[in-house]
Every structure is written in C-alpha cells, then in structure tokens.
Amino acid sequence: MPELPEVETIKRDLKNYLLGAILKEVLIVNKNFLTKNKIELEELQNLKNSRLFELERRGKMLALIFEKRALIFHLGLTGALIFQPSPLFADNKHLIFSLLFDSGILSFQDIRKFGKIWLISKENLTNFWQANLGPDALEITEEDFITLLKEGHGPIKALLLNQKKLAGLGNIYATELLFRAKIHPLRKAESLTPEERRTLYREMKALLQEAIALRGSSIRDYVDGLGQKGLFQERHLVYGKKGRPCPLCQTPLEYIPLQGRGTTFCPQCQK
DNA sequence: TTCAGCCTGTCG
C-alpha cells in the first residue's frame, strides 16, 4: 500500500500529535507478528516511559525515534499507523499492537501482515538506512539520479522499484511516472537520452509533491495517520486503468506483468 | 530473472 507520499503523509500527521509525547503503555495483541520480526515482547515493553522526540522517513520506511531506541516500520501492502485521541479497538481485528502515549493512542494494524518492524538502538539508525535503502526519491539530487540511470541495467521500471537504488517509489508511482515522462516501462535504464533523464527527474519530483499535497493514494486500504483516505487516486492517469483509453491519445492502455507487478502503459505515447 | 510464498480481502 503505502509508497513515499503515503508514508510522508502519515509522518506529518503523527508528528503533530506524538512529538514530545511520552509512551505510557504498550498493548500487544498479535504476539506472533513480533516473533516473526524477531522482537521480544519485553524489548517493546521497555520503550515505556520514554519520550518520542523525532519521526524520520526514508523511502517507504518510518522511524519513531525515542530517547535510546528507534522503532522502524515498513507498512508492506496493508499496514497502517493510526493515531486516535481515545481508544477504539473494538472492531479492529487486524490490530497488531497499540502504543498508549500521554497524548493519545497509536495503533499499528495490518490486514495482510506483510508489514515489518525493527527495534534498534538510536545510534544505529543511520547505518540501518544505509544498509537497507538507497537515496530517498524526494531527496536525491539530479546529478545522483542521472548517475543511477546511466549505471542502470535492465528495464527502467525495475530500477525505479529497486529500493536499494532509489527509495520510495512503488508500483503506483513508478507506473504513473513513466507515463508522465513518456517512457516505456521496458526501456533499458542506460538507454535513456539525456533529455529523457532530466524529464524523468523533474516529473518524479512533481508527481511525488502533488501526491503528498493530496495526502496520498487510497486505492483500497490506505489511510493516513488519522484514519482518513487520500485523494491522489483521482489524479491517476494510467495505474489500474488497463484497456481504457490513454488520456493523451485514446489508444487503449496495455498491461504487462513486469517482475510480477502489473504494469499499465500507453503503447503509443510511451517509447 | 522468474516465481512461489508470506496473508487477507474483493471483484468478476
């Protein structure tokens, strides 16, 4: 579910309520999930009585930084982090755990349980980011982005989705970006012309910023840090629209699997 | 570089 714009939206929402808050209680509902993630129940409980003093996002991951430790989330396809001023657990069968702060309750839920969490010491956070993720798609400079493309090999879409090369784009935004840049998803990354590289960079920044401004894309399950849906799905041009006419030239949009991900594109506009 | 597997839900 959540790609860069969605996780950024969640981060901004949670920051409003959790910055400086003190964790008072930890309520663990799904112990099995923690075990799978190699986290002892006690480790999580030990976060109690510490202050959350920063939230940091890189790519699709979000870190809650406490005094000594950082709790890192990857929301997978259906993970959600929802803040509520007062409890509301009753109808939530996918709740993994809740963190009870003095300012309200943060619940982590995940329907498909593809999400992941890590609990590391605060000093290791920089190393963690570097070991797991390439530069953030919003932060990367044009120069570094162009180098990445020049040194790429294989389909451009595969490169855009590779989190170790470039962190943040998922299937929605990679698909939309390639349409906006008029580049075919199977083009070899290293074959892009200098102009195409610049266009791709410019369109990537614009796309992500527009999506953040509209609070992300809610196709199915995504909700922001307060449980509300995003609006950017209304601006999608090709994602999930196979067979429908291209918004530019009316040619029916085509669909191919690429690395197991459904990929929609216009065979006429995207070269 | 495919492809099943991890899970649950929805749609046709």
Added chain:
DNA sequence: CGACAGGCTGAA
C-alpha cells in the same frame, strides 16, 4: 471459484 492487490525475500 480464480485472478489480482500500494511489497519484498529467497529459492530454483
């Protein structure tokens, strides 16, 4: 009932 879904990993 099968196909597919904002992700990622590890095995063939």
